Amino acid sequence: MTKIFEVPLYAYESSADQASALPVRHQVIVVGAGPVGLAAAIDLAQQGVEVLVLDDNDKVSFGSRAICFAQRPLEIMDRLGCGQTMVDKGIQWHEGKVFFDTRQVYGFDLQPEKGQRRPAFINLQQYYFEQFLVDRVRGLQQQGAAIEIRGRNKVEAVGTHPDHVRLEVETPEGPYIVEADWVIACDGAGSSMRSMLGKDFHGRVFEDNFLIADVVMQSDLPSERWFWFDPPFNRGQSALLHKQPDGVWRIDLQLGWDIDKDKEKRPENVIPRIKAMLGDDIDFEIDWVSIYTFQCRRMERFRHDRVIFAGDSAHQVSPFGARGANSGVQDTDNLCWKLSMVIDGRAPETILDSYDRERTQAADENISASTRSTEFITPKSDMSRLLRDAVLDLSAQFEFARPLVNSGRLSTPCIYDGSPLNSADGLNGPSNTRPGAPCPDAPVGDGFLLSKLNRGFNLLTIDADAPDELEVDGVSVKRLALSVKDDPSLALKHRYLGEATSAVYLIRPDQHIAARRDSYEENAFRQAILRASGKE
Amino acid sequence: MTDLVLTPNIPQPDDFYAELVATHESLSKEESDALNARLILVLANHVGDNTVLKQALEAASQGARHPLR
Numbered sequence: 001m002t003k004i005f006e007v008p009l010y011a012y013e014s015s016a017d018q019a020s021a022l023p024v025r026h027q028v029i030v031v032g033a034g035p036v037g038l039a040a041a042i043d044l045a046q047q048g049v050e051v052l053v054l055d056d057n058d059k060v061s062f063g064s065r066a067i068c069f070a071q072r073p074l075e076i077m078d079r080l081g082c083g084q085t086m087v088d089k090g091i092q093w094h095e096g097k098v099f100f101d102t103r104q105v106y107g108f109d110l111q112p113e114k115g116q117r118r119p120a121f122i123n124l125q126q127y128y129f130e131q132f133l134v135d136r137v138r139g140l141q142q143q144g145a146a147i148e149i150r151g152r153n154k155v156e157a158v159g160t161h162p163d164h165v166r167l168e169v170e171t172p173e174g175p176y177i178v179e180a181d182w183v184i185a186c187d188g189a190g191s192s193m194r195s196m197l198g199k200d201f202h203g204r205v206f207e208d209n210f211l212i213a214d215v216v217m218q219s220d221l222p223s224e225r226w227f228w229f230d231p232p233f234n235r236g237q238s239a240l241l242h243k244q245p246d247g248v249w250r251i252d253l254q255l256g257w258d259i260d261k262d263k264e265k266r267p268e269n270v271i272p273r274i275k276a277m278l279g280d281d282i283d284f285e286i287d288w289v290s291i292y293t294f295q296c297r298r299m300e301r302f303r304h305d306r307v308i309f310a311g312d313s314a315h316q317v318s319p320f321g322a323r324g325a326n327s328g329v330q331d332t333d334n335l336c337w338k339l340s341m342v343i344d345g346r347a348p349e350t351i352l353d354s355y356d357r358e359r360t361q362a363a364d365e366n367i368s369a370s371t372r373s374t375e376f377i378t379p380k381s382d383m384s385r386l387l388r389d390a391v392l393d394l395s396a397q398f399e400f401a402r403p404l405v406n407s408g409r410l411s412t413p414c415i416y417d418g419s420p421l422n423s424a425d426g427l428n429g430p431s432n433t434r435p436g437a438p439c440p441d442a443p444v445g446d447g448f449l450l451s452k453l454n455r456g457f458n459l460l461t462i463d464a465d466a467p468d469e470l471e472v473d474g475v476s477v478k479r480l481a482l483s484v485k486d487d488p489s490l491a492l493k494h495r496y497l498g499e500a501t502s503a504v505y506l507i508r509p510d511q512h513i514a515a516r517r518d519s520y521e522e523n524a525f526r527q528a529i530l531r532a533s534g535k536e
Numbered sequence: 537m538t539d540l541v542l543t544p545n546i547p548q549p550d551d552f553y554a555e556l557v558a559t560h561e562s563l564s565k566e567e568s569d570a571l572n573a574r575l576i577l578v579l580a581n582h583v584g585d586n587t588v589l590k591q592a593l594e595a596a597s598q599g600a601r602h603p604l605r
Contacts, residue, residue, distance in 0.1 A: 390573035400581040 003287070005127045008058040009134050012152040018176040026052045027343060029167065029180035031155055031193050034061065035126065036311030036328035037186030038133035038149075042080045043336035045140050045147035046455070049343055052180070053137075054169060058151030060134070063288035064125035064214050067244055068322035072413040072438060073329045074118040075450055075511070082136045083118065086129065090122030091243050096225035098395070098405055102232055105396040105405075115491035116441040117448040121410060123244050126325065158183075158196045158307070165306050182339060183307045186328070191313035197304060203297015204371070206318065207257040208378050210292050213270055214248050217284035221249075227407040229377070229392055233276035238377050240407075241277070248287055251277065252319075254378065261291045294318045296371050298363045302331075303356045310335060315363035320373035320408035323366040330413060331359050337456075337509035341533060346474045351534025354421050362414035369409045376406035413438045416512060423506070423528040426517035430498040439511045442492040444482060449492065453511060454478040457529065459520075460505040462496055466520035472529040477506070508532055540591035 010033065017024040028044055030037045033055035044051045069086065077083035097107045112120035140147050152172055159166035165183045169176055185193035194201060221243070228239040237254035244250055253273060255264060263269060270289055278284070298315035302308060311328030335355045341347035379385035394401035416422065416436035425434050432440060439460075442449045457477040459466050463484060470477040484493040497503055506515040506528050515528035530536050546552050560568045583589055597604055 386569055386573045387577075390570060390577055393570070394574055394577055398578075401577060404577070 004131065005060050005062050008151065009060055009131065010055070010149040010151040011058050012172055013150075014173060015148075015150060017178050018171065018173065020176075023166065023177040023179045025164065025179040025181070026050060027180065028052070028182045028184065028339065029054060029165070029178065030184045030186055031055075031167075032185070032187035032311075032313070033057070033130070033134075033149055033151075034186060034188060034311070034328075035066065035129050035133065035325045036332055037184070038130060038137065039076070039080060039329050040184050040186060040310060040332035040336060041147055041149075042133065042136055042140065043332055044340060045137075045145040046080065047336065047340040049340050050146035051148075052178075053147075053149040054153040054155060054167070055149065055151055056154035060127040060130040062127075063212075063290055064127065064244060064248065064250065066126040066129070066322070066325035067123050067242065067250055068121055068326075068410070069124055069129065070121045070322060070326045070411040071112070071116065071118045072411075073326045074122065075441065076329055076333045078118070078451065079333075079455075079511070080133075080136065081139070082132045085132045085135075086124055087118065087122060089128055089132075089245055090124035091223050091245055092119045092122055093223045093225060093243065094120065095222070096227065098392075098407060099226065099228040099231060100389075100392040100396070101230050103396065105392055106402055108402070110410075113440075115443045115487075115489050117450065118441065121322070123242060123250075125244055125248070128245070129325070155187075155193065155196075158193060160197070160305060160307060163306075181306070181343065184332075184335070184339075185307055185309045185313050186311050186332075187313050189312040189316050191309070193307065194299070194309065194313055197307060199299055199304065199309075201297055201299055203295050203316070203367075205295045206293070206374055206378070208293065209255040209257065209259050209261065209264075210294075210319075211251075211253045211255050211264060211270070211273070212288075212290045212292060213251045213253075213274060214244070214287040214289075215251060215274060215284040216247050216287050217249060217278075217282055218247065219249070219282065229388075229407075231277075234273070238407075239277060249284075253277075255291070259291075265289050265291055292319070296367045296374070298360065298367060301356055302359055303352050308335060308339075308352065308355065310359075314359075315367065317366050317370040318374045319370075320377060321366075321370050321410055322408070323370055323411045326411040327362060327366050330362065331355075333510045334359055334512075338534070341475075347534045351421075354419060354534060358414070358416045358419050358421075361416060365414050366411070373406050373408045377408075421508070421514055421532045421534065423515035423524075423531055426515070426524065427500055427503050428498070428518075429500050429503060429516060430495060433496050433505070433513055433516065435513050435515055437513050439505075439507055439513060440495045442487055442495055443489055444486045444492060449482075450511060452480055453507065454480065456509050457532070458505075458507040459525070460496075460503075460507055461520065462492065462503045462505075464502040464504050464519050466504055466525075470525070470529070472526050473533070473535060475529055475533045477529060506532060538585065538588060540588045540595060542595060 027050040030041045030053045041051045041053045094110045154170045156170045157168035223243045226241040240252035242250045302314045310331035317323045338351045379388045391404045422435035459479045468479045504520045514532035
């Protein structure tokens with residue numbers, strides 16, 4: 001059977017740009033058609049920006065790669081028009097087991113907070129994630145949106161100019177030159193855009209190798225995340241088993257540093273490892289095998305004038321906690337509304353520096369969280385291992401030790417505390433909805449809050465008066481009027497009011513909160529809108 | 537906020553000390569090290585205050601016979 005990731009999805013075609021005597025200028029060029037680049041392109045196209053995606057390949061990701069997608073990225077996918085498809089295909093799970101040596105030390109149930117449209121996370125192969133994004137691109141094209149993907153278009157050189165970027169692109173029919181007002185570099189951890197611009201990328205290298213094997217098997221095992229510390233079948237190392245759609249199981253085995261990668265990837269070496277883990281009597285077929293190492297690092301700045309980096313090209317983390325693709329999609333969520341406002345003159349160029357400010361903050365959080373998980377999973381000193389083992393031993397008997405067990409802390413969105421786009425908190429409300437925070441979802445009437453938000457800026461009023469529309473220096477804001485009565489479960493009240501009896505929230509196009517007060521006050525909100533659009 | 541107690545606070549100090557040593561009796565070095573690690577975690581959870589725990593880590597570091605690197 002041909003695998004989805006072996007079929008060209010955006011095969012090479014000649015473009016008129018290649019025959020043009022003068023380089024054609026585009027509004028935005030996205031380099032890289034992975035999850036991050038595709039999300040960026042869709043986001044911009046939905047906002048009416050003309051966008052071209054260049055990719056050196058013509059297929060979706062080879063192998064399952066990123067498989068765990070968290071709630072916030074799924075909410076972003078809803079905004080981009082493909083959340084439902086992903087959730088329908090994905091595997092939802094919330095239970096897990098932790099094993100230490102030969103015994104199960106405990107099981108957990110991560111029941112998500114109720115009253116939200118999207119689950120805490122789903123497992124979905126990256127190639128499906130990308131395929132659904134490409135489908136969405138095709139849908140937008142049919143609606144006449146100016147969005148295009150060019151496969152086997154490899155950027156070979158970059159020239160930066162005060163008002164544009166010039167790219168030299170290699171194709172099967174030879175090179176051509178193309179220009180863009182803005183370039184978003186989403187070309188992954190080994191970003192050639194980054195090296196062509198000579199930008200730094202320092203960080204910590206972890207001396208460890210992990211074997212990933214996707215196996216197809218008929219199994220009665222539940223849809224749970226199983227994690228082993230120091231199991232008999234992989235002594236001194238860790239192991240992970242996780243279910244994906246289509247009967248595919250992800251197996252992740254730590255191998256240590258001094259190994260022969262090519263040898264370890266051979267079926268005759270992989271199969272015995274899997275049998276040792278699953279038992280001799282299980283029938284399985286290997287779908288994909290890879291060995292990965294990782295680093296925790298980020299660029300010092302993500303914005304370099306008109307070239308802006310997003311996703312793995314800008315920051316890299318360990319895979320524990322699913323913070324790679326998940327944070328990359330949140331980069332573009334943060335960037336695209338700002339870039340679109342700059343392009344049509346509604347915001348000054350300096351608003352793009354807030355992308356840098358907010359997303360380097362998020363990257364630091366992710367690097368810190370994943371570095372801590374890595375230390376727990378692969379202790380770097382004898383004492384670190386001793387303490388780790390003590391936590392695991394205690395966790396079997398005593399509940400108190402379980403929160404210390406760290407087999408990966410799942411990606412959570414960053415709250416942009418201290419962002420220059422935030423206004424001072426004017427509500428004695430819940431901490432989770434303070435300025436800078438992403439809007440938590442809540443059931444409202446027959447649907448959910450996040451799906452009722454308008455595109456663009458919103459003024460969310462809860463039992464408060466405000467104008468239905470507001471226009472401040474070219475930025476228009478629409479009101480979403482709600483009442484605590486719209487949600488009998490009181491989730492809306494608990495998440496947005498707390499002790500307060502009314503509230504007005506200014507919400508950015510990426511659904512992060514920019515300002516809040518207990519009532520509408522014309523001057524304060526006009527000021528907040530100016531601030532949130534980078535004009536103060 | 538409570539500060540870390542660094543004045544005598546154990547009513548029968550000799551009893552406690554004897555029990556501490558007795559708990560380690562007949563254990564190998566490896567078993568003792570593991571027991572100490574579990575003990576630290578049990579006590580830390582009982583304290584349950586990050587500020588106090590931080591003060592305890594500092595006090596333990598200061599208490600070294602030779603300056604720590």
